[in-house]
Amino acid sequence: MSDPSSQRASRDPGGCGPPEPEDNPKRRQILDGARRMFLAQGFEGASMQDVARAAGVSKGTLYVYFDSKEAMFEALVLTECGRLQRTIRQLGAGVEGVEHELRQIARSMIDTLLQDEVMAAMRMMIGAGEKFPDLARKIYEAGPMRSIETLAEYFALRVTRGDLAMQDCREAGAEFVDLVLAGLQRRALLMMPPLSDAGTDAFVRRRVARFLAVYAPNATAPEPRQ
Amino acid sequence: MSDPSSQRASRDPGGCGPPEPEDNPKRRQILDGARRMFLAQGFEGASMQDVARAAGVSKGTLYVYFDSKEAMFEALVLTECGRLQRTIRQLGAGVEGVEHELRQIARSMIDTLLQDEVMAAMRMMIGAGEKFPDLARKIYEAGPMRSIETLAEYFALRVTRGDLAMQDCREAGAEFVDLVLAGLQRRALLMMPPLSDAGTDAFVRRRVARFLAVYAPNATAPEPRQ
Amino acid sequence: MSDPSSQRASRDPGGCGPPEPEDNPKRRQILDGARRMFLAQGFEGASMQDVARAAGVSKGTLYVYFDSKEAMFEALVLTECGRLQRTIRQLGAGVEGVEHELRQIARSMIDTLLQDEVMAAMRMMIGAGEKFPDLARKIYEAGPMRSIETLAEYFALRVTRGDLAMQDCREAGAEFVDLVLAGLQRRALLMMPPLSDAGTDAFVRRRVARFLAVYAPNATAPEPRQ
Amino acid sequence: MSDPSSQRASRDPGGCGPPEPEDNPKRRQILDGARRMFLAQGFEGASMQDVARAAGVSKGTLYVYFDSKEAMFEALVLTECGRLQRTIRQLGAGVEGVEHELRQIARSMIDTLLQDEVMAAMRMMIGAGEKFPDLARKIYEAGPMRSIETLAEYFALRVTRGDLAMQDCREAGAEFVDLVLAGLQRRALLMMPPLSDAGTDAFVRRRVARFLAVYAPNATAPEPRQ
DNA sequence: CATGAATGAGCTTTCATTCAT
DNA sequence: TATGAATGAAAGCTCATTCAT
Structure with a gap:
């Protein structure tokens, strides 16, 4: 078992699973x-x-x-999956006060996922999607889908505490991602310059407010603003 | 002036402008x-x-x-930009009844922009973004940005009629796109299978309701629903 | 039809057929x-x-x-097949006096087929046989088999003239090839130095005599000699 | 002297000599x-x-x-030479009745030398001949030449017993090999399917008869047959 | 002595590009 | 203008060989 290539096949056959030790x-x-x-x-x-x-x-x-360039690419992407998942899992850990907390989660997602490097990875994966559709799906499941689920778990917790009111936490998670991340991501994917820090903050406040207008249990009639 | 390549440099220097006659x-x-x-x-x-x-x-x-493969690609993309703009401009033309209308606009955007062919183009453009950043920006301006503006114009019209209430129509347009398109597009970009027709309809109803919960002037307190 | 590669597929699909004009x-x-x-x-x-x-x-x-190295090899071999067939067809054309004639045919075969170049072709074909078995079979049919048949036709003619007596002309052709060519060819295949001109002559006289000892109708009891 | 490669140069400097102990x-x-x-x-x-x-x-x-792949190949071939020689030496050992005996020898040669494995070796050696001419010559000497000599020794014995009549036993040996082996070998070299068992038997009877028609001392005038 | 990680030259093949016609 | 024959650089990949351990 001294051939390094013997590690090839045994690496995470099931997809973007647990963090690989990769020694x-x-x-x-x-x-x-x-x-x-x-x-x-x-x-x-x-x-x-x-x-x-x-x-x-x-x-x-x-x-x-x-074994090949493609195999190397796949191994790389799978590794990056793990990295991304670990990042996501830490996103909203241990913050307090719903609105403040959601703003922090949003800001954290934005800061993490809009980094040049992550965007480059995303572009690479999207570009390669046509050629590696299975891989692309794995990425979706490890990335966006996992983010949504992580948010859903967080929302579920907040619902039990009475901070939020919703019936479908996953749908709410998806909505949150769409509201606070999608637009900026779309811009970044097409190489538009990022918003300023202040602009991003304003954007986050606005969109989190929209989200809470719907999901905060004691929400007053939402005032159309901004 | 019989060399057809003399047209190269003079083609639409300003970006994805008006539909090119291309004779x-x-x-x-x-x-x-x-x-x-x-x-x-x-x-x-x-x-x-x-x-x-x-x-x-x-x-x-x-x-x-x-002059080169890249030049041809750029010319192609610019042409496609025009095509896309024309499509967008027709999106919500002449429908009635705000909620119904918004659903139709949403459905129309989804059906148009999630076609295999359009997604392939999008993937291609995103993938090429690193190599052609200026081109990517032009695409953003001709595509998503133009869509948002078109929606904004439509919203402004509805505001004057009293059907909607908002202060920043462009922001509302962006929000609308994020709510009804972004999630499905993200899935498609990473090769996830599309929602069923019924699933898409449900999604559209849900998200349009969210939108109106905020922007319909006579909106009652939004009922959180699935 | 100006693409030169359009000639690829149309070249002699049936095997080592007629001489190709190859223009x-x-x-x-x-x-x-x-x-x-x-x-x-x-x-x-x-x-x-x-x-x-x-x-x-x-x-x-x-x-x-x-299309590929292999396709080129195959085209080359097929061309060489035609060349070889043409050579064979001319081998014993128009000589007289059976023994003298057979000696000339033998000598002609030897001189032709033991040339460095032909031997090299043979070595190449044999070496490639494992990888291109169909091609090797075509070569056998175009080369040795055709030689034997050509000899058989010649023998049949001589039989009608009463110069030779045999029942199976093809078998006699095969025997002739074995007797006058095989040994020298085996030597040449394994890089043994060729016989001298005189040595070759002696060999031919001896082996043709053996052949006639069996197939000449008026053959006396063969005297074991040399 | 603990380097095993010190054995390289000293291995059988004279060619395909006696069986190597190879310890x-x-x-x-x-x-x-x-x-x-x-x-x-x-x-x-x-x-x-x-x-x-x-x-x-x-x-x-x-x-x-x-030292190299080529050196290994050479060593291998030399080893195979010894193997082949040993095989040849046993070919016609201890059979009786000249015609029957010759048929058995012939059949034995055919069965041995036309095995897939031996043919593969032959093809390999012939194919490599251009690159390793000295090696090819050694192979000739260890293979065909040695076969002929072994046959010659056998014929000489039979001559002293009066079973055969010939002046040049080596020439007779060569003739025998040509008659009973060459044709089949030529077919096999070019990947033609082997004769059936019955076909091979008929071939052997025919060719051995030819041989004896010339070399049997009491041969009647040979009857041209088959 | 035996190993296997590492190398770099060389393989077949593709492709954007040029240019004489 | 339009062609397609020709090119050569570069691609992914293989393999005989070396060498520190």
Whole structure:
């Protein structure tokens, strides 16, 4: 079992599962180079030569650890999935006061998911979707879907506390994501310059208010504003 | 001035402007082949050979009308921009009854923009964003931004009629797009199977209700519903 | 129909058929380079780079005329088949006096088929047999089998004239080939130095005598000699 | 002197000589793997990785025992030479009755030398002949030449017993090989399907009869038959 | 002695691009 | 203007070989 490629098949066959320990340092090193190149150039734009150079190994070594460029890409994306999930899971941990809390969650999602690097990953995954539809689906499940579920759990908790009132927490989660993230993400996907910090704050206040106008149990009739 | 490539530089310098008359039939023919191939295979997946074959001309002729593959891609995208704008402008034309109307607008946007072909174009443009950032921005302006503005105009009209109440029509437009389109688009971008027709209808009713809960002037306190 | 590759599929689909006119000069030029390289180095030993250099064209041009290295090899071999058949058909044309005639036929076969170049072709074909069994069979039919049949026709003629006596002309043809060619060919295949001219002559006289000892109608009891 | 590779140069400098004791077990093991792979895939088709796997050692170990792939191939072939010689030496041992005996020898040669595995070896050696001419010559001497000599010895014995009459036993041996083996071998080399068992028997009877028509001392005038 | 990680040259093939006609 | 033959750079991938352990 000293062949490093023996690790290939055994890695997380079920999808974007638990965080992978991934202990082989050379493999990590290669994936790291691959990450930089694929994010910067996309799947087709980055050549194996590029990846090798970025990883500081020879082209041949790439094929010791991965069967093909596609396999390497898949391994990379799966790794990134894990990273993303871990990020999401921490998003709204331990904040207080519903409106304030939701603003913080929103801001946290925005700050995390609109980072250049994450957007590049998203672009890469979307671009590669046509060629790797199964992979794209896994990404959806590990990313957006997981975010929504995490939010749903949080909302469920708040409902039991009486802070929120809703019947379908998942739908509310989806709505929250759509309201506070989708628009900014759409802009970023098409390379529009990001909002200023103040602009983002205003946006978050507005949209969280919209959300609460519907889901806060003691919501007065919503005043159309802004 | 018999060189058709002399038209290259002069085409729509300002961006995705008004519908281009585009009179040269051979150029149209080439762009049409390019459209089919790029949508089907993506920018890197489609070879100039493919485009030439799809357009029914020789490879050499491609270079009579376009300086490079990238230039052809850019020209194609700009043309598509115009097409999209025209589509958007017709979206909610001549329907009546606010809630019913908004549902029809929503459904129309969904049906149009989630078509396989449009999604392929979107994926292609997002994927190419890294390489053509200016182009991506133009697309944003011609696509989502224009949609929002078109909606804003429509809302403004409804406000004057007293059917809606809002202060910032553009913000309301953005919110509408986020609520009724973004989630489905996110799913489609990552190759998730589309909702059933009934599912889509339910989604539209739900989200339009949310929208009206905030912006209908005589809105009662919104009832949180599934 | 100006694409040179359109000639690919239409070339002699039935096997080693009639002499091909093969008029495209560039294709000929490439096949000629391929011939030199494949004969010298074998199928795997010769790289497409080698072939391109030998043919005086660029590597890319190779693929304008042939779909793959294997397709080129097959086209080459088929061409060589035709060449060989033409040679065989002329072998014993118009000589007189049975023993003298048979000696001349034998010598002609030997001189033709033991040329360095032909032996190289044979080695190449045999070496490639494992990978291209169908092709190898075609070669057998176009080469050895055809030789035997040509001899059989000749023997049949001589039988009607009363010069030879035999019941199965094909078997006699096979025997003749075995007696006068096989041994020398086996030597040549394994790179043994060829017999001297005088040695070859002696060999031919001996083996033709053996043949006639059996098939000459007025043969006296064969005297074991030499 | 603990380096096993010190055995390399000293191995059988004279060619395909006496059976080599070959005592190093690991070397044997490697050659055995090499034999399987080279026969199955040919010299170029089999990778050192394949050989290592087939031999159950690491790739590096291969280079402890052999300087290069070519050296390993040469060593393998030389070993196979010995094997073949031993086989040949036993071919016609201890049978009785000249015609019956010759048929048995013939059949034995055919059955041995036309086995798939032996043919594969032959094809491999012929194919490699261009690249390793000296090796090919050694093979000729160890294989066909040795067969002929063994037959010659056998014929000489029979001559002293009065069963056969000939002046040049080696020539007779060569003739025998040509008559009873060459044709079938030629077919097999070019991947033609083998004769049926009955067909082979008929072939052997016919050709042995031809042989005896010339070399049996009491041969009546040969009757042209079949 | 044995290993297997690492290498880099070389493989077949593709493709955007040029240019003589 | 339109062609398509020709190109050469670069792609993904393989493999014989080396070397530190």
